[in-house]
Amino acid sequence: MERKYNPIMIEEKWQKRWEEEKTFHVTEDADKEKYYLLEMFPYPSGKIHMGHVRNYTIGDVVARYKKMRGYNVLHPIGWDSFGMPAENAAIDHGVPPAEWTNENIDAMKKQLKRMGFSYDWDREISTCETDYYKWEQLFFLWMYKKGLAYKKGATVNWCPKCQTVLANEQVEAGLCWRCGAEVEEQYLEQWFLRITDYVEELLDYCDKLPGWPERVLTMQKNWIGKSYGCEIVFPMADSNDVIKVFTTRQDTIFGATFMLIAAEHPLVMELVRGKEREPEVREFVERIKKQDKMMRTADFYEKEGIFLDAYCLNPVTEKKMPIYAANFVLADYGTGCVMAVPTHDQRDFEFAKKYGLELIVVIQNPDNPLDPETMTKAYVDEGILINSGQFNGMENMKALDSIADYLSSIGRGQKTIEYRLRDWGISRQRYWGAPIPIIHCEKCGAVPVPEEDLPVILPGDVELTGEGGSPLVSVKSFVETTCPNCNGPAKRETDTMDTFVESSWYFDRFCSPHFDEKPGLDKKAVNYWMPVDQYIGGIEHAILHLLYSRFYTKVLRDFGVLNFDEPFTNLLTQGMVCKETERCKEHGYLYPEEVKDGKCVHCGLDVKIGKTEKMSKSLKNVVDPDYIIREYGSDTARIFCLFAAPPEKDLEWSDQGVEGAFRFLNRVWRIVMDYLDDIRDIEIFDGKADLDREMKNLRKKIHQTIKKVTIDIDERFHFNTAISAVMELVNTLYQVKHPDKRDAKGLAVVREAIENIIILLNPIIPHMTEELWEMIGEKRKLSGISWPSYDESVAAEEEITIAIQVNGKLRGRIQVSADESGENIKKLALNNERIQRFTGDKKVIKEIYVPGKLVNIVVK
RNA sequence: GCCUGGGUGGCGGAAUAGGUAGACGCAAGGGACUUAAAAUCCCUCGGUGCUUGACACCAUGAGAGUUCGAUUCUCUCCCCAGGCACCA
Numbered sequence A: 001m002e003r004k005y006n007p008i009m010i011e012e013k014w015q016k017r018w019e020e021e022k023t024f025h026v027t028e029d030a031d032k033e034k035y036y037l038l039e040m041f042p043y044p045s046g047k048i049h050m051g052h053v054r055n056y057t058i059g060d061v062v063a064r065y066k067k068m069r070g071y072n073v074l075h076p077i078g079w080d081s082f083g084m085p086a087e088n089a090a091i092d093h094g095v096p097p098a099e100w101t102n103e104n105i106d107a108m109k110k111q112l113k114r115m116g117f118s119y120d121w122d123r124e125i126s127t128c129e130t131d132y133y134k135w136e137q138l139f140f141l142w143m144y145k146k147g148l149a150y151k152k153g154a155t156v157n158w159c160p161k162c163q164t165v166l167a168n169e170q171v172e173a174g175l176c177w178r179c180g181a182e183v184e185e186q187y188l189e190q191w192f193l194r195i196t197d198y199v200e201e202l203l204d205y206c207d208k209l210p211g212w213p214e215r216v217l218t219m220q221k222n223w224i225g226k227s228y229g230c231e232i233v234f235p236m237a238d239s240n241d242v243i244k245v246f247t248t249r250q251d252t253i254f255g256a257t258f259m260l261i262a263a264e265h266p267l268v269m270e271l272v273r274g275k276e277r278e279p280e281v282r283e284f285v286e287r288i289k290k291q292d293k294m295m296r297t298a299d300f301y302e303k304e305g306i307f308l309d310a311y312c313l314n315p316v317t318e319k320k321m322p323i324y325a326a327n328f329v330l331a332d333y334g335t336g337c338v339m340a341v342p343t344h345d346q347r348d349f350e351f352a353k354k355y356g357l358e359l360i361v362v363i364q365n366p367d368n369p370l371d372p373e374t375m376t377k378a379y380v381d382e383g384i385l386i387n388s389g390q391f392n393g394m395e396n397m398k399a400l401d402s403i404a405d406y407l408s409s410i411g412r413g414q415k416t417i418e419y420r421l422r423d424w425g426i427s428r429q430r431y432w433g434a435p436i437p438i439i440h441c442e443k444c445g446a447v448p449v450p451e452e453d454l455p456v457i458l459p460g461d462v463e464l465t466g467e468g469g470s471p472l473v474s475v476k477s478f479v480e481t482t483c484p485n486c487n488g489p490a491k492r493e494t495d496t497m498d499t500f501v502e503s504s505w506y507f508d509r510f511c512s513p514h515f516d517e518k519p520g521l522d523k524k525a526v527n528y529w530m531p532v533d534q535y536i537g538g539i540e541h542a543i544l545h546l547l548y549s550r551f552y553t554k555v556l557r558d559f560g561v562l563n564f565d566e567p568f569t570n571l572l573t574q575g576m577v578c579k580e581t582e583r584c585k586e587h588g589y590l591y592p593e594e595v596k597d598g599k600c601v602h603c604g605l606d607v608k609i610g611k612t613e614k615m616s617k618s619l620k621n622v623v624d625p626d627y628i629i630r631e632y633g634s635d636t637a638r639i640f641c642l643f644a645a646p647p648e649k650d651l652e653w654s655d656q657g658v659e660g661a662f663r664f665l666n667r668v669w670r671i672v673m674d675y676l677d678d679i680r681d682i683e684i685f686d687g688k689a690d691l692d693r694e695m696k697n698l699r700k701k702i703h704q705t706i707k708k709v710t711i712d713i714d715e716r717f718h719f720n721t722a723i724s725a726v727m728e729l730v731n732t733l734y735q736v737k738h739p740d741k742r743d744a745k746g747l748a749v750v751r752e753a754i755e756n757i758i759i760l761l762n763p764i765i766p767h768m769t770e771e772l773w774e775m776i777g778e779k780r781k782l783s784g785i786s787w788p789s790y791d792e793s794v795a796a797e798e799e800i801t802i803a804i805q806v807n808g809k810l811r812g813r814i815q816v817s818a819d820e821s822g823e824n825i826k827k828l829a830l831n832n833e834r835i836q837r838f839t840g841d842k843k844v845i846k847e848i849y850v851p852g853k854l855v856n857i858v859v860k
Numbered sequence B: 001g002c003c004u005g006g007g008u009g010g011c012g013g014a015a016u017a018g019g020u021a022g023a024c025g026c027a028a029g030g031g032a033c034u035u036a037a038a039a040u041c042c043c044u045c046g047g048u049g050c051u052u053g054a055c056a057c058c059a060u061g062a063g064a065g066u067u068c069g070a071u072u073c074u075c076u077c078c079c080c081a082g083g084c085a086c087c088a
Helices: A007-021 A050-068 A084-093 A097-114 A130-145 A195-207 A214-224 A250-255 A266-272 A278-297 A346-355 A396-409 A523-529 A544-558 A625-632 A634-643 A655-679 A693-716 A719-735 A744-761 A766-775 A822-831 A833-839
Strands: A034-039 A072-074 A149-159 A164-166 A184-193 A227-235 A242-247 A258-262 A305-313 A320-326 A337-340 A413-418 A438-441 A445-448 A480-482 A489-492 A534-538 A571-574 A577-584 A608-614 A799-806 A809-817 A844-850 A854-859
Touching (some): A034 A050, A034 A523, A050 A072, A050 A534, A050 A625, A050 A693, A130 A149, A130 A544, A227 A305, A250 A396, A258 A266, A266 A305, A278 A320, A337 A346, A634 A655, A634 A719, A655 A719, A655 A744, A693 A744, A799 A822, A822 A833
Parallel strands (some): A034 A072, A034 A534, A534 A571
Antiparallel strands (some): A149 A164, A149 A184, A227 A242, A227 A413, A258 A337, A305 A320, A438 A445, A438 A489, A577 A608, A799 A809, A844 A854
16 A cells, blocks of 8 residues: 655645635624634735745644634735835836736735635735725724824935935935935924824733733833823023923932923024024034934934023022033923933933033932042932932932922922823825825815715826825826815825724724725624734734734724724734855855755855844845745645744744654654555444553553643644644554554554544644545544544553652652552652662651652651 | 843753653664665664763753752843833
């Protein structure tokens, strides 16, 4: 009997069958418990990479497993299809973005299908289609009416050569990524979403998401950056005006000796207007404004400032404080003004030293008293307040509240809270995105497009050159329109939305992907499926995508569309796929196929193996999933990705590891082939008759394996240990002597082993297991089979090994029956000949018995 | 600088309500089969020492502590990865 494992044939056969039979199509079913499993949907770049393979394989195992556990599983896929690369392809090669995008989708869809993922393809969505983004435009209108979407001036990265706005990621070391021109700051009118309205709830729920990795929540908390402090009012020395500052260190207020204002703050020029210093200050401000971006990316930059020939008063000491404009103060955090306490803030200290400003110590170091004359750096630790009037002698941290209360009692301050999080700027001066549904009318101003006029369709016939700002500006048929208010001539908004907007609600759309009524989400379906039970994706989206999605969920909830607070109950952030880099002196980095026997195929020079890094085209350390599928099949690709590392860790690619995975699949295949004829007509062992020792052990192993695999997948997503457990069972089966054809009992146990191996591996290698299932003569469909349960009494060991320690050191082992009493085991341990060599004539102080594990004898 | 993770054989990784460290796989070595090779199947495989044993000692980044017992808990330090970074 020789039937070779032919993965390609088998895989294509079953993929076709699943597609024809719509095996993974689901609908809402009130009788079944739902399970919504989602992987982050891909950008259609043209080809899937190993990161996708890993991400989607992990998800697929869970989806298939949950289905076998009886859940009604929603497992959809779609395309995050707006974005820059499509536009760049158009600029570089003249292909229309829609065409480029759809071709890529077709190609990647084929690849995903070839991997055998259990998607409900009837729910496929593509965010660049009008039937998707028209709802997004509707939500925008609702947000606009509620004041959650607004327009304001803001500085952006501007490439003067390309005449366009660049996203932060498109600025490389201060230069435009495409043309290399120096990026400038420009002040532009931009659309924003008021995420800060939800900042407290977003922060609060960080402590109510137990299914999220701690580090993601920490990153989000840091990003939100809540700080408790005080707004303090500083009166001007010679007018009735005031300067307000935000500080978290009101305990140091008595040490504030000068005032700093962000260079670009309008107050700077106001203060020097008409003064002798005005031209000098203007020059300084202009210089700083230009340098700003460069300096912010530099590791270190010199503190610089300029005196504004103005003074304010310290609100508690009434001392005169000179006012400076400074480069290191941020204009858009707090009030843009900072009280400087040079003795207890390092930046202020450096500034004071440079410009010869006064130092007053207000927190005394208890171990080593400070002297302003000799200090070489600011003292930032805790201590006792001095030079602080009625607060002298208090611990500085404890004085925070009292000083805030005092400031408020004299009308010069109050407790406040500041956040690092800013409103979300969604304007892009780009073509390939969802148009913002606003019309600008000279008479009426910004007017929202009436809901019944949606969608505002992105025009198709646009020439993309990459120059001259937003491409939509020059499309007359798009821009020129009439005002919905006054019917006069008006112009459409030409900004499109950030692509993060699409991905902020796509998971809702998957629940009713073809729903054509307002608001594009069928409440019944969405509230049945949502929230997502398990979300899986890369750690690189830990902040932006996940925070925006949480924000959108709360906004849509407040519009009455959704009835839950958070979109993702459990989150798994899988690690990256890495591979060692290879380079040759002549030809630089090499693709794996450019290396043969350690030599470069171009020049024959020795290839140097470099660091293991995330697979990337620039380092050429990539493996093409198509190649792996062609050589080994997708089942091998799947099991390798799962076996090499637990999902949250980085996975190191290993060609030999892939070989090993393939070898294991062959091993499974062969053992089933070996038994095929003998077990085809056998029923699985019913547990009624007595078995010989070998078969009893095999059965024990079967049930132990079911138990371990169930726990590993269900509780921990540790597929690597689940697979190794099945490997052990397969190894055990290989060790068993092949029962005689007439030994029905023995063969029944073997059949039990084989059936369970197939079922346990099904979520991991679905194609091969379907094929084997059919071959062993099963009539039931494997895709409809339930997950096996195990019999605890069969899995139990009859004899257990007890380790014996003397003073905590392992000195021997004894075999006892599993129900042996603790007293007897202790006795056996003490009387053990080997053990007596170590206890000898010493006195036994105590014996510790850990049930089923060990005995520790303590002697002296 | 701050905040998260994480350091275990030649390698990927197992084992944590404290209880036999190294499961499983890769690589390596040996054996069987073969005219031969590949494939396959079986065995060995952390280090050191000798008295080759059911041996002893050393081993989970380093050092201390708690404990009968620590990869697991506590403290100090070192290294690596990721995030934030003049946020007042």
